[in-house]
Amino acid sequence: MSQLIEDRAVATDRWTLLRDAHRLADLPDGVPVIVPLALWLAERPVLRARADTGVWLAPDEDPAALADDVGALQVIAIDFPQFTDGRGYSSARLLRERYRYRGELRAIGDVLRDQLFALAECGFDAFALRPDRNVDEALAGFDDFPGVYAPTSRHPHPWFRRRDPAASGHASGCERERRVTDAAALLRSIATCHAPAAAGGGSGPDRGNADCTGTR
Amino acid sequence: MYRYDTFDHAIVAQRVAQFRDQTRRFLAGELTEDEFRPLRLQNGLYIQKHAPMLRVAIPYGVLSAQQLRKLAHIARTYDRGYGHFTTRQNIQYNWPHLEDVPAMLGELAEVEMHAIQTSGNCIRNTTSDPFAGVTADEVVDPRPWCELVRQWSTLHPEFAFLPRKFKIAITGATDDRTAILVHDIGAQAVRNAAGAVGFRVAVGGGQGRTPIIGHVIREFLPGAELLNYFDAILRVYNRYGRRDNKYKARIKILVKELTPAEFTRRVEVEWEQLRGGPGTVPESEIARLAAHFAAPPYRDLQRNSLAHRAALADSRPFSQWAGRNVKPHKRMGYAIVTLSLKKTGVPPGDVTAAQMDAVADLADRYSFGELRVTHEQNLVLADVPQSDLHTLWRKLKRLGLATPNIGLLTDIVCCPGGDFCSLANAKSIPIAEAIQRRFDDLDFLHDLGDLELNMSGCMNACGHHHVGHIGILGVDKNGSEWYQISVGGSQGLQASLGKVIGPSFAAAEVPDVIARLISVYIEQRHADEMFIDTARRIGLEPFKDRVYVATH
Numbered sequence: 001m002s003q004l005i006e007d008r009a010v011a012t013d014r015w016t017l018l019r020d021a022h023r024l025a026d027l028p029d030g031v032p033v034i035v036p037l038a039l040w041l042a043e044r045p046v047l048r049a050r051a052d053t054g055v056w057l058a059p060d061e062d063p064a065a066l067a068d069d070v071g072a073l074q075v076i077a078i079d080f081p082q083f084t085d086g087r088g089y090s091s092a093r094l095l096r097e098r099y100r101y102r103g104e105l106r107a108i109g110d111v112l113r114d115q116l117f118a119l120a121e122c123g124f125d126a127f128a129l130r131p132d133r134n135v136d137e138a139l140a141g142f143d144d145f146p147g148v149y150a151p152t153s154r155h156p157h158p159w160f161r162r163r164d165p166a167a168s169g170h171a172s173g174c175e176r177e178r179r180v181t182d183a184a185a186l187l188r189s190i191a192t193c194h195a196p197a198a199a200g201g202g203s204g205p206d207r208g209n210a211d212c213t214g215t216r
Numbered sequence: 217m218y219r220y221d222t223f224d225h226a227i228v229a230q231r232v233a234q235f236r237d238q239t240r241r242f243l244a245g246e247l248t249e250d251e252f253r254p255l256r257l258q259n260g261l262y263i264q265k266h267a268p269m270l271r272v273a274i275p276y277g278v279l280s281a282q283q284l285r286k287l288a289h290i291a292r293t294y295d296r297g298y299g300h301f302t303t304r305q306n307i308q309y310n311w312p313h314l315e316d317v318p319a320m321l322g323e324l325a326e327v328e329m330h331a332i333q334t335s336g337n338c339i340r341n342t343t344s345d346p347f348a349g350v351t352a353d354e355v356v357d358p359r360p361w362c363e364l365v366r367q368w369s370t371l372h373p374e375f376a377f378l379p380r381k382f383k384i385a386i387t388g389a390t391d392d393r394t395a396i397l398v399h400d401i402g403a404q405a406v407r408n409a410a411g412a413v414g415f416r417v418a419v420g421g422g423q424g425r426t427p428i429i430g431h432v433i434r435e436f437l438p439g440a441e442l443l444n445y446f447d448a449i450l451r452v453y454n455r456y457g458r459r460d461n462k463y464k465a466r467i468k469i470l471v472k473e474l475t476p477a478e479f480t481r482r483v484e485v486e487w488e489q490l491r492g493g494p495g496t497v498p499e500s501e502i503a504r505l506a507a508h509f510a511a512p513p514y515r516d517l518q519r520n521s522l523a524h525r526a527a528l529a530d531s532r533p534f535s536q537w538a539g540r541n542v543k544p545h546k547r548m549g550y551a552i553v554t555l556s557l558k559k560t561g562v563p564p565g566d567v568t569a570a571q572m573d574a575v576a577d578l579a580d581r582y583s584f585g586e587l588r589v590t591h592e593q594n595l596v597l598a599d600v601p602q603s604d605l606h607t608l609w610r611k612l613k614r615l616g617l618a619t620p621n622i623g624l625l626t627d628i629v630c631c632p633g634g635d636f637c638s639l640a641n642a643k644s645i646p647i648a649e650a651i652q653r654r655f656d657d658l659d660f661l662h663d664l665g666d667l668e669l670n671m672s673g674c675m676n677a678c679g680h681h682h683v684g685h686i687g688i689l690g691v692d693k694n695g696s697e698w699y700q701i702s703v704g705g706s707q708g709l710q711a712s713l714g715k716v717i718g719p720s721f722a723a724a725e726v727p728d729v730i731a732r733l734i735s736v737y738i739e740q741r742h743a744d745e746m747f748i749d750t751a752r753r754i755g756l757e758p759f760k761d762r763v764y765v766a767t768h
Contacts (some may be wrong), residue, residue, distance in 0.1 A: 084254055084337070086377025090454050093374055098489060114238065114255055118373035144234050146226040149367035150443070151495045152374070158443070158494060159223065159367065160501045 002108070002128035003135040005116075008142050010135050013128070015054060015075060017108060034077050034106075037061050040069075048072050056108060059087035063094045070101040075126075080109035089122045096123035096153040116141035123153030217278050217586055218363045218508040220328045227371065228325045231332055235259045236318040258338055258376070260331030261317055265638045270309045270317060271334040272324060276344035276362035276386070277305035277589040281576040284587065286327040288572035294320050299572070301557060301565040303629060303680055304383070305343050305589045306334055310636050332370060337378045337465075339369035339450070343385045345393045346588040349509055350598045352546040356405035356413050358388035360505035361442065364497060368443050375450050379457035380465035382450070383422075386415075395591060397421045397430040397711040398683055400467045401449060404709075406436065413439040419449060419479070420471030423677035427713045428468045431476040433483060439502065441487070444495045448486035452479070512584040517549020517601055527606040534609055536662065537620040542605060551602050553583075555595040555612060556619040556627065560652035563645040564630040565593030574615050582608050591680075592629050594622065625667045625734075626652045629680050633673030633690065634697065640673035642690025642697035647671060647726055654727035664734065667747045668706070683707040685748040686733060687714040688726065699726050703733065703759050704751045712752075717760050732762045 004013040015032045021039050024046060032052035040047055040055045047053045054075030057063060066076065076095060078088040088107065095101040106126035107119050116127060120142055129135050149159040220228070235255070242252040260271040272287070279287075287307055291299045294316045295309040302308055312320060324330055333340055342365045344358045345351070365384060369375075375382070387394040388405035396402025402418040414436040421430025437445050453467045456474070471479045528535040543552040555575065557565050567575075575595060579587045582604050583597035590596060595617075600608060612618035621627045628651065631637065633644030648671060655661055670684030674691075681687035687702040698720040705714030721729055734747075736758050741750045751759070 083251075084377050085459060086337075086375065087455055087459075089374045089376070090451050112251065114234075114251075115376075118371075118376050121373035145230050145371060146223065148227075148371045148373055150369075150372045150374075150447075151493070156494050160497070160504075161494060163221075163223065 002111075002131050003133075005127040005129060005135065005139065006104075006125065008139060010139075011126075015052075017056065017077065017128075019056075034075060037065060041065060044069075054104075054106075057088075057091060059085050059091070061091075063091045063099065066095070066101075067099045070095070070099050070103070073101070073103050075104040075106055076101060077106040077108045077128075078124075080107060080111060080115075083110040083112050083115055089118065092119070092122040092124055093153050097156070113138035113141040114144075117144040121148060121152040121154045217280060218275075218359075218505070224328070224367075225325075228328070228330045228332070231259070231330060231371075232318060232321045232325050235321060239314070239318055254336055254377070257336035258333055259317075259321070260334035261314075262335060263638070264310065264636055266636070267311045268314050268317065269636070270312050270320060270331060271302070272307050272309070272329060272331050273334045273341040274305050274307060274329075274589050275366045276342055276348070276359060277346050277591075278348075278359065279587050279589060280327075281579040281585040281587070283327045283329055284572050284576040284579070286323060286329070288569040288576070290320055290323060291569040291572065297570075298566055298568045300563070300632060301567065301589050301593050301595070303591050303593060303631070303678060304341060305346075305591055306341055307589070308632070310632070335381075337380050337382075338376055339372060339378075339382045339384065342366055342369065343383070343394060343399075343591055345387045345389055346590040346596045347393060347543065347552055347598065348388065348588075349511070350545050350547070350550075350552055351389055351391075352544060353391050354389045354546070355407055356388035357506070357509060358386045358405055359509045360502055361388075361403075361405060361415075361439070362386050363505050363508070364442065364502070365446070368446070372450075374447075375454055378450070378454055379459045380462060380467075382453070382467065384446075392708045393590070395680070395683060395707040395711070397709070398423050398427070398680070398707065399430065401446065402430050403437075403442070405439075408436055415439065415442060417445065417449075419483075420468040420476070421711075422466055422468045423680060423682045424466065425463060425675040425677075426466075426468065427677065427682040428472065429711050429713065430468075431471060431480075433476065433480040440497045440499075441491060443497060444490040444493060445483070445487050447490055447495060448483045451486055452482045456482075511547075512586075512599055514547050514550065514599070515601070517603065519548045519602070521549070521603055524602045524605065531606075533620070534606060536658065537609055537618055538605060540620045540624065540662070541618070541622045545599070547599075549602055551600050551605060553597045553600045553605070553608065554590070554622045555597065555617040556621055557594050557617070558621055558627045558652070559616050559619045560626065560656065561649060562616070563632070563635075564628050564648055567595075571615055571617065574611075575617070578608065578611060592627065594627070620658065621661060623666045623668070624661045625655050625664055625669055625730075626661060627668075628652065629668070629670040629684065631672050631678035633671075633679075637673060637678075639676055640690060641675075641692035642673050642699065643723070644671045644673040644679060644688075644690055647688065647690075647699065647723060650723075650727050651730055654731065664737075665746055669730070670705070680707070681705070682713045683711060684714060685746075685751065686730065691720055693720070697723060699723065701726075701729055701733075701763075703756060704748070706748050715756055717756060718764055729763055733759050736762045 004011045017034045034054040056077035104126050105124050107124045108128045151158040238255050241247045262269040296311045300308045344362045349357045382400045384401045385394045385396045385399040386403045398421045403415040417434045418430035418432045457470045458464045541554045583599045588596040628648045630644050630648045634640040668685045670680045671688040672679035672681040681689045683705040689700045691698050700720040702714030702716045737747050
């Protein structure tokens with residue numbers, strides 16, 4: 001059972017993910033379910049009438065297939081069979097930015113801490129973390145960076161439109177200043193604790209020369 | 217050059233912190249090898265034959281003297297006292313210790329440098345013209361655009377896990393020194409009839425095991441739309457590029473399989489949706505970035521002063537050097553100087569820490585504290601007063617950086633090869649050296665004129681052998697190292713791919729084979745005809761005949 005993160009907090013998951021449901025008969029009664037796209041497309045009228053039904057997309061499934069359903073769906077999940085398969089990031093942005101989907105957008109599959117920041121920027125707001133990982137520690141992943149330069153779903157205006165507070169309505173100046181100060185302090189601390197030992201004078205350890213193989 | 221603001225600093229600092237924590241979790245067993253690999257690669261860290269290798273980004277090849285001193289310090293402190301400049305204008309360290317890498321990144325951050333996205337299946341460092349801003353054939357200074365793309369591509373959240381690596385090159389000159397047609401995206405800045413800046417965009421070029429010349433998919437893209445259009449290209453690639461076979465995962469294969477026309481159509485459809493949106497670049501932003509690349513405080517100098525002409529007349533070695541390694545500057549009385557990293561006996565592109573420190577001092581003294589790295593693995597001082605050339609030459613000679621061979625046969629482009637790289641099938645550095653030793657007569661070399669010899673130790677083509685006038689590729693035959701020779705490749709706007717002349721050769725035969733190719737050229741050339749032009753005119757046969765009839 002994966003562990004759900006919603007709004008940057010550990011949450012209880014009321015949805016059941018059905019990876020292999022092929023027919024309506026596969027759906028349990030009265031339980032909120034997330035069904036494969038193929039089943040949704042095959043049984044759309046019935047499923048739209050059913051309470052609490054979401055859809056999940058495989059990486060190669062086109063989110064355009066849900067363009068007419070975005071208003072009706074409470075949850076759309078996008079599967080990451082491996083975290084290195086980046087197609088789901090584009091699917092997410094298309095759902096959010098092109099098809100104006102406003103419901104829950106959930107990352108499922110090989111979902112790990114080191115991808116949470118980028119996933120959130122692309123419009124995901126729910127994350128079914130892989131069950132073998134520590135969900136409390138993973139939450140720190142959302143703060144990996146102060147932001148990015150490119151336009152994203154989370155910040156539709158790129159950094160060059162946000163950097164000047166007079167030029168846009170996105171200026172959360174205080175927060176940004178605080179982060180920049182934090183980061184500068186962090187940088188100093190890293191540089192200090194890794195400064196090469198001053199002992200031995202000047203040029204630092206010239207390690208490795210002894211076994212240099214002679215190409216230089 | 218571009219200077220970081222607080223946001224840039226924060227991103228790089230937090231990247232260092234993130235990687236430090238990822239390394240800690242890997243060492244603690246919280247991340248598996250397979251999970252850590254893509255993360256470390258996106259921070260430029262490879263595991264090589266002897267040790268890890270750290271590749272540091274030099275955005276579009278521009279370096280300050282202060283940054284070069286830091287690179288020297290890192291070479292001395294964490295490596296074996298040298299670094300290797302690459303064909304993508306970056307620098308590699310071949311002997312760092314894994315546990316030192318976060319500290320190295322921390323030191324780099326102090327001088328506004330990093331190793332972000334220098335490897336991995338993401339958008340890599342953008343490369344550009346090493347003569348940007350100083351060359352007379354420039355239509356648009358590409359550096360502000362490169363910086364725009366550097367920022368956009370850094371941590372772009374949608375494109376962190378592409379099917380394969382993605383390399384962008386941007387030039388703004390009529391003479392292409394950036395090899396734009398062998399990049400995933402090659403963008404050439406141009407002006408339309410109204411004088412507005414735009415880009416001619418080529419996609420799907422590349423070397424590697426399937427070399428392809430890029431297809432121009434748009435003749436004029438308005439500059440303001442650059443990022444929207446790049447987003448469209450990357451999105452089409454991210455969604456539809458092959459992920460089932462890493463050898464077929466580059467965008468060039470997608471362009472080929474869809475056909476350039478269909479690929480272009482998909483990009484244009486995607487761009488229609490993004491066009492004019494928030495990613496559109498306002499003129500004010502380009503102006504802000506361009507201000508970072510304002511011309512240095514040039515003095516009013518005389519062109520070809522009496523003293524300079526006298527120095528040229530007095531010393532043949534100096535005039536030989538000036539003829540090859542010095543190029544005209546757009547500003548009167550200034551010159552562009554290329555420092556050759558192709559001295560015989562030194563692996564192409566390698567520089568010692570002492571040389572780096574000395575070059576940093578020379579940059580401060582003679583070139584406004586700035587220098588460039590070329591994709592041909594040399595360094596450039598871009599703003600040298602002509603009147604200082606003779607003094608600079610003498611100092612460079614003492615440093616071993618004044619070999620007068622830029623653009624000549626011995627200015628060999630070469631990957632680290634089997635001596636270092638775990639991908640290589642064969643060594644490349646000793647072959648380069650053997651060729652340099654064979655052709656050690658400067659007058660002969662100068663008489664041969666422009667001749668690009670490129671060598672790669674494997675089909676990944678880091679040494680750009682496909683676009684060498686003469687290309688050498690290391691291949692593995694039943695466990696031993698052999699070399700395949702091609703003729704007729706070239707970079708530039710008329711880029712072409714070299715054709716293999718026939719069966720491969722043993723290492724010891726290679727210098728002889730090159731000599732035979734050269735002899736065909738000498739016999740057949742018309743007056744002032746370059747090797748590549750002769751090769752194009754006479755075709756492969758005369759070269760084949762000479763090489764194979766004579767040796768087999």
